[in-house]
Structure formats: structure tokens, C-alpha cells
Amino acid sequence: MSTVSRRPRIPLFFAIGIGLSLLMAVFKAVAAALSEAYLYSVPWLGGFLRSIELVEISNILVFAFLSAGIGAATLLLPRHWNPWAKAALLIVVSPFVFNASYWMQQQLWIQRVAKQANISYEEAHQITDRFLQRDTGSGGFWGFYAYSTEVSELPTNRDSLESQEVSSPGQALVKELKSYNDPRANLAAAVFSRVGWLIRLMYISIAGLTGLIYYVQGRDWAEAKRPDDDDDLPKKSPTKSPLKNSPKNSSVRPRPPT
Template identity: 35%
Template sequence: MAQLLKPTILRYIITVILVTAMVLLARLVITWAAEIFLHPIPIAGGWIKSLELIELSVIVLFALLGFGLGAAAMHLPAKTSLGWKALALVVIFPLVFFSSYWLRYQLWLNQVTAQSDLPRQQVVETANVALERESGSGGFWGYYRTTVRMPLLPATGEELQRMTEDQRWFRAELTRFSGIEPGVFSMIFDGAGWGIRAFYLLLAVGTSLIYFLKGVAWADTQHLRRLTKIKPQVSP
């Protein structure tokens, strides 16, 4: 029995890898195209980036991911529990979802490096300092948290160094014209940013779960078809 299961489990692993690679590649290509061609468009590109409209692509991508990983269960034993079948989705989902933000982070560093004529390592260090001042974290997580309230980050080393001061000035000007305390604007920007991120995250989670269950149902159907083909052969 163990020898019979090994090829099927291997096929399951290969299927999971192929599905993940296909969806991950598509997500990275879509993100790259948006950052290079769509977001630089004057005015409209800024609004599209601020609302992260490109993330609507998660509907299609995570439907494919969910169904593909669910359908891959056809290579597992029929008695495998739903929890074990869902393990691949639980592990792979964060990788695919956050990959777009990771690519944006790398493209942003590339942009700052190109426009500041500084070594990349120095740009990374300067960026980490600026991100830590703004969000309390550096690196990718600092970028992720900072872009919640600041979707459009500085594009040069000089702008990067005064990023926090520029934000304070902007909020001070809003306070001067509206009479509302700066802390209120910070709460509004943070709430709106995290709300947008939460919406796309929940959309991706819901889509992947629904289509994962559809994929599992399809895999179960394939198991039943195999049984109906085998039974007549073993009956007298």
C-alpha cells in the first residue's frame, strides 16, 4: 500500500508546485505591469495606486489557486481529511498574497536607487531609517505598514530623508485649513488604508476558500469515478 501511495503523493506535490508557480508568476507580472505602466499615469495612476485597484485581480488569481489546490487532492487517498487537504492552501496563501507587496517594495528601492545615484545598500539603509521613523518597523514590514497611510512614497534619496517631516507639514496644513487636530487625520488615513487592505485580504481569503471547496468536490467526484470503473473488474 505504501508503495502505491508514493507515486500519487508525488503527483500531488508536483501539482501543488505547478499551481502555486503559475498563480504566483501571474500575480507578480500583474503587479509589475501596474507599477511600470499604470501607476505612473498622472492623477489617475495615483488614485488607482491609493485604492490599490489592481488588487481586484485577486478574485481571478485566488479562484485559480483555491480550485487548483483543491483539485490536486484527487492525487491523495480518498480518506484524507479536509484539514490535511487544506494544509497546502494555508501555507501557500500568505506567500502568494504578500508577494505583490514584496515586489512593490523591491521596485520602490530600485526606483530610489536609480534616481539618487547612491549604492543600493545605502538606499536600503536610508529607507529603513525613514520607514522606522514613520511606522516603527524597517524592511518589508515597515514598507507594508507605511504604505497603508502613504501609498505614494518618495522617489529620491533626498525626499526619503525628509519623508516624515513632509508628512507632518502636510497634516499641519490640513489642520490649519480645517481646524481639525492632526491626530484625527492620522486616524482617518490609517483607518482608510487598513480598511482597503483588509477588504482585499478578505476578498482573497473568501475566494480561495470557496473555490478550494469546489476543487475538493471535483476531486471527490474523480475518486468516485475511479471506484465505479474498478468495481466491475473485481466483481464475479
């Protein structure tokens, strides 16, 4: 297959990969919204399910579909491409897909603040951003990402959000435990301060492992379906040996006429 006929297939690979990424990101965002509306609102049980971020179990399905699809789409790429180059698209889009649910949670939180305080979304966004900046040292999405590892119930009261005191229950508990000057209390404080990150790291590991397994399966399927002559490298023309053009028995000299 010629290089000219293969090149239009490379943009198609990226179109498929980006399309799958957007589809899976929307799926995670919708799953997060439905969980907030129906699952996490269940009395008693809902808070526990939110604390373990149960909706992130969807990463198994999301990254299986995404990685297998991108892996299978490598059939559209030239055979001689480096394996890391073929996997680069999956590596780039994975963080955006993984964090889509947390982005949705932040938007829903801002909407609840706006509704409870009877203010606009923009004003609620500014209030929550200042709160995150004060509480975590970082505003915007990354401030929310860090703060959501410390609490399961996000504050929605405007007075609490505008208070100058650090209001994270997790930080208050850690501070209280450290005040005992006891090694066991210090160990418990260290565990409590990192348990949210450990849960999130677990889901990141699940997503990464699922993505790796299904990407390899999709790529292997693509290589099995690839024709043997499917290569866009220019083929070298066979070189002719000068001996082939020489007459037979050229080493034998003709006898001179007598």
C-alpha cells in the same frame, strides 16, 4: 489500491500545489510591475488607482486558479485524510502569493531611489530600510507593507528619506485633525489613519472568499472523480465463523450401534 502505490502521489500533490503557488506569485509580481509602469503613471488618474490598489483586483483570478487547482489535486491524497490537512497547503501558501505584488512594489521603489540618487541598489535598500524603521517602527518588507497603507506616492528623494522627521502625509494629516479637539475631527482622523488598512482588508477578504469557494469546488470535483474503492486504509480480512467449519447437524449425536 494499495498503500505502496498511493504514497508516491502525495509528493506529487505538494509539487503541484507549490508549482501553482510560484506561478501565481510571479503573475501577481508581473501585474504589479506592469501597473507601476503603465497604469499608475497616468497623470491625475494614476495616483487614485494606486491609492485604491487596483492591481489587487487580480486576486480574484489568482486565488480562483490557485485554490481550484489545489482542491482538484486533493484527488492525489488519501481519502481518510482530515479536511484541514488537505487544505493546509493552500492556507500556508496564500499569504506568500497575496503579498507577492507588494514585494515587487518595494523592489521597484528601491530601484527608483537608487536611480534618482545615482547610488547602488544595496545602498538604496539601506536608506529605505532606515526610513521605514524611523517612520513605522519596522524595517524591511513589513515596514514597507505598513507604510504603503498610509501613502500612495512613495518618496524617492534621498534628502527626504534621510530626514529625521516623520514624513508620512497620512500621519501629518491625522496629527493636524487631532489638534482641533473636536469629536468630528477625531472621527475623521481615525478614518484617515485606517482607510489604507481597510482597503487592504477588503482585498484580503476577497482573496480569502474566492479561495474558499474555488477550493471547495475543486475538492468536490476530486471526490466525484475518486473511485469508490480508492482507499489506502488496510482492509480487514473477513473473519470466518467457527460454525462454518463445523459439520452440518453437529448438534445431533450419532446413535450407538445396537
